[in-house]
Amino acid sequence: MDFIDLKTQYRRIKPSVDTRIARVLEHGQYVMGPEVTELERELAKYIGTKHCIAVASGTDALLIALLALDIGPGDEVITVPFTFFATAEMIALVGARPVFVDIDPRSYNLDPAKLEAAVTPRTKAIMPVSLYGQCPDLDAINAIACRHELPVIEDAAQSFGATYKGRRSCGLTAIGATSFFPSKPLGAYGDGGALFTNDDHLAQLCREIRVHGQDRRYHHPRLGLTGRLDTLQAAVLLAKMEIFDQEVEARIRIGARYTELLHKTFGASPDAKVRAPHVEPFNACVYAQYTIEVERREIFETRMKALGVPTAVHYPIALHMQPVFENLGQAEGTFPASEAAARRVISLPMHPYLTEEQQQKVVQAVAEAVA
Numbered sequence: 499m500d501f502i503d504l505k506t507q508y509r510r511i512k513p514s515v516d517t518r519i520a521r522v523l524e525h526g527q528y529v530m531g532p533e534v535t536e537l538e539r540e541l542a543k544y545i546g547t548k549h550c551i552a553v554a555s556g557t558d559a560l561l562i563a564l565l566a567l568d569i570g571p572g573d574e575v576i577t578v579p580f581t582f583f584a585t586a587e588m589i590a591l592v593g594a595r596p597v598f599v600d601i602d603p604r605s606y607n608l609d610p611a612k613l614e615a616a617v618t619p620r621t622k623a624i625m626p627v628s629l630y631g632q633c634p635d636l637d638a639i640n641a642i643a644c645r646h647e648l649p650v651i652e653d654a655a656q657s658f659g660a661t662y663k664g665r666r667s668c669g670l671t672a673i674g675a676t677s678f679f680p681s682k683p684l685g686a687y688g689d690g691g692a693l694f695t696n697d698d699h700l701a702q703l704c705r706e707i708r709v710h711g712q713d714r715r716y717h718h719p720r721l722g723l724t725g726r727l728d729t730l731q732a733a734v735l736l737a738k739m740e741i742f743d744q745e746v747e748a749r750i751r752i753g754a755r756y757t758e759l760l761h762k763t764f765g766a767s768p769d770a771k772v773r774a775p776h777v778e779p780f781n782a783c784v785y786a787q788y789t790i791e792v793e794r795r796e797i798f799e800t801r802m803k804a805l806g807v808p809t810a811v812h813y814p815i816a817l818h819m820q821p822v823f824e825n826l827g828q829a830e831g832t833f834p835a836s837e838a839a840a841r842r843v844i845s846l847p848m849h850p851y852l853t854e855e856q857q858q859k860v861v862q863a864v865a866e867a868v869a
């Protein structure tokens with residue numbers, strides 16, 4: 499069994515992928531070719547924003563958003579300690595200070611009740627993460643941000659295709675940043691990412707920063723990077739968009755089926771031996787990861803491996819405990835919900851082509867592994 503099955507998906511879309519790639523090889527515009535513009539148009543329409551800026555990775559999307567908002571040394575950006583490293587890494591890389599706010603232990607997302615206390619005169623932005631494929635309570639976060647006149651950057655690397663109160667992730671804040679890493683809900687055949695905004699000025703800055711800060715050829719009013727999405731990756735993503743709605747539906751159905759099977763086996767209480775993920779009623783979750791909580795995770799992991807079911811831990815160390823962030827001076831115990839999640843979470847195989855039989859096999863293995 500695969501943790502993520504990209505081969506089945508490729509067999510399904512092979513004619514379209516192959517044709518689109520061949521077309522790029524024929525026209526030869528490997529950098530900023532017509533497929534990039536076509537993809538940006540299509541993704542902006544899908545999310546419902548005025549602008550989409552395709553970039554080289556989710557990490558570059560975060561970096562470009564921070565640079566476009568002119569965030570740097572002396573500034574603070576509020577985020578969560580329970581996320582992939584890149585979220586806080588990019589804040590620190592531009593010279594700003596990541597200020598952590600603990601997560602809600604049920605959704606694993608930023609707890610809006612703890613947010614306002616972290617705002618200081620140095621705060622320049624709030625960067626919540628839509629972890630595992632569902633959004634935090636963005637209306638609550640946007641309202642606090644609005645009171646303090648702060649932009650919100652949604653780290654939507656894991657939530658492309660998800661909805662919050664019926665509206666699409668990536669288009670719910672001042673700027674949304676997503677990733678097209680191959681294992682993401684919409685994945686390229688290599689690295690990729692995108693930014694989404696309705697703000698014309700911010701979009702223009704992102705476009706300039708994506709190409710060395712140039713506003714016209716060899717004229718640079720600001721600094722930037724080589725942050726473009728490859729034309730070949732845009733071609734792949736256009737092919738994948740043809741089936742994306744069906745894949746999102748499948749993800750939602752498969753996630754719900756996992757939860758039903760786990761609840762049947764272990765009960766639905768938050769203290770159950772195995773805790774299934776909680777999706778907030780206002781969310782449709784795309785399950786970039788289907789992540790459960792167990793006791794004694796290392797033993798569980800070893801047993802699952804022996805039973806032939808791959809698992810992965812997203813993420814084993816809360817970011818305030820990472821060696822590089824020791825200088826922030828936040829000792830163990832500062833963010834108890836994030837630390838508890840980091841000790842207990844483990845992700846099960848998840849992709850849109852998982853069969854009911856495979857899911858039953860996984861849940862059977864979970865039952866044996868926790869015994």
Ligand SMILES: Cc1ncc(COP(=O)(O)O)c(C=O)c1O
Pocket residue numbers: 555556557558581582584585627653655656677678679689690691
């Ligand atoms: C929450 C989060 N932020 C940022 C990133 C970075 O994206 P990429 O790997 O495309 O650079 C990821 C990717 O794993 C992620 O999960």
